[in-house]
Amino acid sequence: MxxxxxxxxxxxxxxxxxxxxxxxxxxxxxxxxxxxxxxxxxxxxxxxxxxxxxxxxxxxxxxxxxxxxxxxxxxxxxxxxxxxxxxxxxxxxxxxxxxxxxxxxxxxxxxxxxxxxxxxxxxxxxxxxxxxxxxxxxxxxxxxxxxxxxxxxxxxxxxxxxxxxxxxxVEPILTKADNPSIGIDLGIKTFAVMSNGEKAESPSYKELDRKLRKLQRKLARQPKDTKRREITRIKIAKLHNRIADTRQDFLHKLSTKIVSENQAIVLEDLNVSGMVKNRKLSRAISQQGWREFRRLCEAKSEKFGRDFRTIDRWEPTSQVCSSCGFNWGKLDLNVRSVQCLSCQTEHDRDENAAANINKVGMGYRHDSKWAQRQDKTISVAPVDEASRITARLRR
Incomplete structure (x- = not known):
């Protein structure tokens, strides 16, 4: 390769x-x-x-x-x-x-x-x-x-x-990893939540972004073909490079760690081009570099002989209990914690989604706890028990 x-x-x-x-x-x-x-x-x-x-x-x-x-x-x-x-x-x-x-x-x-x-x-x-x-x-x-x-x-x-x-x-480096598989749920506030419970926080670009906006406003006021405008343009280019280098360093280190420790890597096939059309979240989504992270994981998986997989973007990973498979339906983005109505297990939204991504990617495997339980999963909650969704937090 x-x-x-x-x-x-x-x-x-x-x-x-x-x-x-x-x-x-x-x-x-x-x-x-x-x-x-x-x-x-x-x-x-x-x-x-x-x-x-x-x-x-x-x-x-x-x-x-x-x-x-x-x-x-x-x-x-x-x-x-x-x-x-x-x-x-x-x-x-x-x-x-x-x-x-x-x-x-x-x-x-x-x-x-x-x-x-x-x-x-x-x-x-x-x-x-x-x-x-x-x-x-x-x-x-x-x-x-x-x-x-x-x-x-x-x-x-x-x-x-x-x-x-x-x-x-380069020749592929075939090594054996410690963990069999891992599912990764990508987000904005927390860049990646893994099915093993680990979380990766994205670097903060707020300070650099603030300086960038200020210089872009200054550039818009300056006349074209002037030396001062050229100086401002170079300052803006340097700030863009600092943001890109910070993001690239973070993505390289994280992807190398994930690929070296896991035999199979499962990601969700996100519609990034469609998500950036949301004008309120487009800047934050673009700064994360989800597509670049997927490309790095895929390339390094080929280099180290790993199994890289993606699941369909329409899989309801945030709507299904990772323990028993009960589907509680669509949740608002501000809901960060959920208690299953069937097995009474309380889940963190992102950790539950990462666990479901791992199971779907590895062939719809459910854990062994469901085989040991005596109760059955119900498709609809009782009338007197409308909801047990907890911990509404701002995102």
Missing amino acids: KARYKYRFYPTDQQQRSLAQLFGCVRVVWNDALALCKESKTKPKSAQLQKLVITQAKLTEERKWLSEVSNIPLQQSVADLDIAFKNFFASCKGKRKGSKVGYPKFKKRTNSQSARFRIGGFSFKGDGVYIAKIGIVKPIWSRKLPSEPSSVTVIKDCASRYFLSFVVE
């Missing part, structure tokens, strides 16, 4: 100028190729686009500076555009799973910049990496590469940070 290993590096002033020129050339080639695709009735092939926007463009006075950078990332830019069109067409025809892929867009200089090099465009020189027509850059090797990389991508994010991203081939 393939994996990405990302390292930060600090280029010299000369290397920064060379990288800025490289990113500009890659961006211009992408935009020129996309403009040709929009003008033509049928999309030209990748080889034809490379001939028009690279080979023939270097002979013109307007684009002769394309020859000052390596030709490899320019060719990769056209190849990436071809892949973007294939994904768009496959999404339109319904052949591609997941959310809809939009039409390729023009690149801006204020967005994140990148340039990809294949084998031949980079090589290792001691503890540094030589990049064609850029020189030797020295990344911070936080961990060793497991194998020889097939490509490297030079990235400059919106906050002017530089990274090297290597694509390498």
